Amino acid sequence: MADASLNLNPANPLPLAAGDRPDAAPAPEKAEPQATIRIDEKHPLAIRWMHWVNFPVLFTMVWSGLLIYWNDSDNAYNYPHRVYRIGLGRFTLLRLFPNWFYNLFHVPYHVTQGLGYHSFFMWVFIVNGLAWVAYTAFSGEWRFVIPLKSSLRDAIQVTLVDLRLRKGLPPQTKYNGGQRIAYTSCALMGVMMVLTGFAIWKPTQLHLLTTLCGGYEMARWLHFWTTMSFMGFFLIHVYQVIAAGWSNFRSMVSGEDIQGVDAVSLDAERKSWR
Numbered sequence: 001m002a003d004a005s006l007n008l009n010p011a012n013p014l015p016l017a018a019g020d021r022p023d024a025a026p027a028p029e030k031a032e033p034q035a036t037i038r039i040d041e042k043h044p045l046a047i048r049w050m051h052w053v054n055f056p057v058l059f060t061m062v063w064s065g066l067l068i069y070w071n072d073s074d075n076a077y078n079y080p081h082r083v084y085r086i087g088l089g090r091f092t093l094l095r096l097f098p099n100w101f102y103n104l105f106h107v108p109y110h111v112t113q114g115l116g117y118h119s120f121f122m123w124v125f126i127v128n129g130l131a132w133v134a135y136t137a138f139s140g141e142w143r144f145v146i147p148l149k150s151s152l153r154d155a156i157q158v159t160l161v162d163l164r165l166r167k168g169l170p171p172q173t174k175y176n177g178g179q180r181i182a183y184t185s186c187a188l189m190g191v192m193m194v195l196t197g198f199a200i201w202k203p204t205q206l207h208l209l210t211t212l213c214g215g216y217e218m219a220r221w222l223h224f225w226t227t228m229s230f231m232g233f234f235l236i237h238v239y240q241v242i243a244a245g246w247s248n249f250r251s252m253v254s255g256e257d258i259q260g261v262d263a264v265s266l267d268a269e270r271k272s273w274r
């Protein structure tokens with residue numbers, strides 16, 4: 001394209017562009033493009049570390065717990081791995097665990113190995129859990145996690161939206177009502193696992209705790225079903241993470257999340273606590 005500043009022949013001037021004519025009104029300024037998204041610091045580094053440490057530790061605890069579970073003295077070798085059941089009254093829907101499960105995973109007769117792993121990794125689980133409680137308490141992040149008065153109502157609304165029975169999500173900050181309830185329950189389940197675990201590990205030395213749990217058998221029952229509830233949480237959690245998409249998952253790795261500019265700013269929220 002011809003450029004007027006390079007025209008060296010004054011007898012034959014090139015036509016000036018409209019905005020360059022001395023008498024022309026100044027060209028309207030081009031509107032700056034407006035940002036529609038921004039990057040938020042969603043998960044602090046400490047939370048990410050503790051979260052990901054939990055995953056293999058919990059896996060090892062559940063696995064080693066399974067190795068221990070078959071060794072039920074009450075039933076000595078008579079269905080030793082079918083202590084608990086799902087049923088009502090005399091009706092039994094399912095015994096835990098069915099033979100095919102044990103055969104599939106080759107778990108029987110590794111009880112001492114299970115005990116070794118269980119009693120080592122429980123300390124990692126406890127230290128990590130205590131570190132999470134301390135960090136969330138001191139940093140103020142607990143405010144994002146504990147349920148609010150509106151959380152149950154919000155959780156129902158979120159579930160209805162997930163099931164496509166309703167439109168319009170309730171307002172939230174870092175977590176919605178359902179997540180607040182789920183993550184707080186997860187922490188309480190962790191406490192319950194540890195307390196019932198100690199009650200069956202040292203029933204003589206910690207007899208007060210064992211009694212508080214309703215006795216040895218009850219403590220065992222509670223330990224087992226809390227673990228099952230934890231597994232239930234885990235399956236729903238992973239399903240929700242997949243449903244929420246890649247950006248949400250990535251935020252638990254990098255810490256940052258892509259948000260619409262209108263979304264609540266987590267940084268502003270954090271500053272408001274100080």
Ligand code: HEM
Nearest residue numbers: 047051054055058145183186234237238241248249251252
């Ligand atoms: C494959 C395994 C897992 C994946 C992919 C995963 C992924 C995630 C993601 C992406 C978040 C952030 C959710 C959000 O920002 O909306 C999160 C939070 C959380 N996850 Fe997991 N998770 C896994 C395993 C677990 C396990 C085993 C536990 C049980 C202890 C757990 C407990 C939690 C808790 C308590 C939070 C909230 C953390 C906080 O804000 O302090 N996750 N998870």
